[in-house]
Amino acid sequence: MTAQTAQQGDLVTVIGLEVHVQLETDTKIFCGCSTEPSDEPNDNVCPVCLGLPGALPVLNEGAVEAAVKIGKAIDADIPEETRFHRKNYYYPDLPKNFQITQYDEPICQDGTLEIAVEGERRTVAIERAHLEEDPGSLQHVGGGGGIDSAEYTLVDYNRAGTPLMEIVTAPDFRSPSEVRAFLAELEEVLEYLGVFDAERDGSLRIDANLSIIPEAEIDGDDTDEIGMDALEAANRTEVKNISSHKGAEKALAYEETRQKNAIQRGRAVEQETRHWDESRGITVSMRSKEEEKDYRYFEEADLPPLRVSGWKDEIAIPELPAARRERFQAEYGLSEEAASKLTSTKQVADFYEDVAGEFDPDLAATWVADNLLGELNYRDIEITEIEGRLEEIKRLVELVADDEITAKNARETVLRSMLDDGRMPDEVVKEDGLGKTGEDEVEQAVVEAIDENPDAVGDYENGDDGAINFLVGQVMQKTGGSADPGDVNQLLRRELEG
């Protein structure tokens, strides 16, 4: 696309993604080394993942199961037969000088994922998802820390061989915010499947292709249909080194503006690879890399083909977030917002259903979505970190449901003390004297207040209605403030007039 004079309003952004997801297995994809992050470099390595001569890869069944689960979740085809290839390139993050990956026969093909962007439903096509091994990690040392100026390179192969799923979408995104919504949904799905740990550093890495084409090339209002010729004609940039939803939105917004500015000024957009520099908030041009034919893909003869299409029926996957959101609204009468909050992770949703099964679903929603998640969020704690204490939280909801404690005390005193001081709910209620006073005790206090204050009683009987407030105050004092003032008022009137 050269010297285009179109106005910005006539241009459309087209984005496609390659998302690399680390699969949460115990061991690497082709050897039995642990995938747990280690403090020591080259701690979880063996002849296979170091690429020593003669070492043979053996596929991890757990990684294949995870891939099949992902395939089911995105409604993809799992072909009868799928196989591995070697992708050759020369860089020290690959000790073998090739990466074992999948080429023309990936394990998942033609899937979809539905997302909601600003209240509107969109279906994103997923062209393929394939298994491969993660490379090792490099540190460029000296010379100011930049890659180009570094004096030498340190290599750690702990990460080498961690199973990765590369998920490739069609160019279906029209804005950086759609990309962000997709990544959030994808991450939720992967967490529900139990194949992904978002907390792990580098567990999600994104490459994005972005090009700007004239709006006239979009056929009709179905944004999925774009003229492929126009897409081919427009130069695209591949933005690498994105590692979060937020980062993706920022990097692509930057790149979108950069390309539109170039076009408006009549300059050509170079077809190139650019590196997202998170700290500076810009993309920078990277040296051009190999073309596809330079990777010299060929079949990995050390790994026999896989025939696992039947696994799709054998491996069960849990109810996915979108379905669960809808069910929560229908079954528990929740608002869309509450249902979204309560299905944000599987742990939260499971806990909500546990609580809602025993108590009022609305009360459960308030407690889990607002009170618990609110207090956890404030403390920057994940629900998974207090998994062992969820029974105690449930007990607290029970105390509120049984009217043994006011909602305000439960939230502001008991819950906070449980989280901050590790106390048990009943312990806080008892020691801090928060229990709502029993009816007998209130009635006793009412009788006492009447007996002890004949003057006020006389005033009331003579028509001074304000005198009742004095008596309410006396009862509240006797019950240590734990009685309900409205109830006390009624009890007093009944007693005085009865």
Next chain:
Amino acid sequence: MSDDAVSPEEVRHVADLARVDLDDDEVDRFTEQFADILEYFETLDEVPEVDRETDLTNVMRPDEERPSLESEAALGNAPETEDGYFKGPNVS
């Protein structure tokens, strides 16, 4: 097979992918040698086609941890190391 089987440009390209720096004399020498090597492969045309004996599929292992190498052994063959890392030249 004639010498045209491999061009000097192809040799330069392959050398580039392998990050090997060749001077002009070396390019000439490798162009000849590449051609010779490819010629040897033609011998394989004389081998009769045979089927593989077994059709292996689904060779997998359970997701169970096996002992890794001791750091000393892992780094033992490396010409240079630093603080448990393999050390190499700048690779921008």
